Amino acid sequence: MPLVCLVPVWGILALFFLEIRNRGKRETLEDVGIEKLKINDEIYRSILMDEDPIEDRVVPLEEALLINDPATRRELMMEVMYSNPDDYVEQLKEARTNDDTEVVHYAVTALAELQKEYDFRFQELDWEMEKNPDDDEVTDKYIKLLNQYLDSGIAEENDMDIKLRTYSGILERKLKNTPESFALWKEKIKTDLKIREYETALEDIQYIVENWEKEEAGYLLLIQYYSALKDRQGIDRTLEQVSRRRIHLTPRGRREISFWKKDEDMQEA
Numbered sequence: 001m002p003l004v005c006l007v008p009v010w011g012i013l014a015l016f017f018l019e020i021r022n023r024g025k026r027e028t029l030e031d032v033g034i035e036k037l038k039i040n041d042e043i044y045r046s047i048l049m050d051e052d053p054i055e056d057r058v059v060p061l062e063e064a065l066l067i068n069d070p071a072t073r074r075e076l077m078m079e080v081m082y083s084n085p086d087d088y089v090e091q092l093k094e095a096r097t098n099d100d101t102e103v104v105h106y107a108v109t110a111l112a113e114l115q116k117e118y119d120f121r122f123q124e125l126d127w128e129m130e131k132n133p134d135d136d137e138v139t140d141k142y143i144k145l146l147n148q149y150l151d152s153g154i155a156e157e158n159d160m161d162i163k164l165r166t167y168s169g170i171l172e173r174k175l176k177n178t179p180e181s182f183a184l185w186k187e188k189i190k191t192d193l194k195i196r197e198y199e200t201a202l203e204d205i206q207y208i209v210e211n212w213e214k215e216e217a218g219y220l221l222l223i224q225y226y227s228a229l230k231d232r233q234g235i236d237r238t239l240e241q242v243s244r245r246r247i248h249l250t251p252r253g254r255r256e257i258s259f260w261k262k263d264e265d266m267q268e269a
Contacts, residue, residue, distance in 0.1 A: 216253040
């Protein structure tokens, strides 16, 4: 019983001795909590962050090609070659006509290596498609690569035409398995208009207008088709269809329809 009675008393005594000891060592205590996270201002300012040598330098690269500074031009060209030339195709094309022969060499080499890389990837997918012609996953990979290649800007003249025709053929193959894909139909029509396959484009436009009568895309593509053929009467008929069928137009659709209506009014005037 004496031990039991001394428990609360001993606790108070222990707390008292602890407080005395802490006060005696207060000057040696270290900051805790947020105080430990403070950074000396001078140390912080002395920290230098590594900068990406290419990031945000597209405009400087264009300017460097115009000024008489061979060292700057060559330095930037080398940085492009050893980073990601796929993002600077247009600048590399411009560099091919530069007065500095070394810069021209860098640009031609970078474009050739980029083309070589794409050709290798296309060959791999050609082999896969030949081996598995009905594999949708392989088809999707090919479509993605073609989109990437065409968007990069590296394709020119005959190569562009060949790749667009290949793209149209793969989209046609894809549509046989997914004829309900409105997005694929639109993409194929746009591609056929680019390669001047007008008869095929018209058939596909008529198909989507019949099956998606209330969608504006079919009518806008029909206007593009008649515009490519310079058929003003066809454009007018399409504008009349849009009005008669009360097609809901997006802001983009309203702008295009308004443009052709203004053109029509100007011709009448």
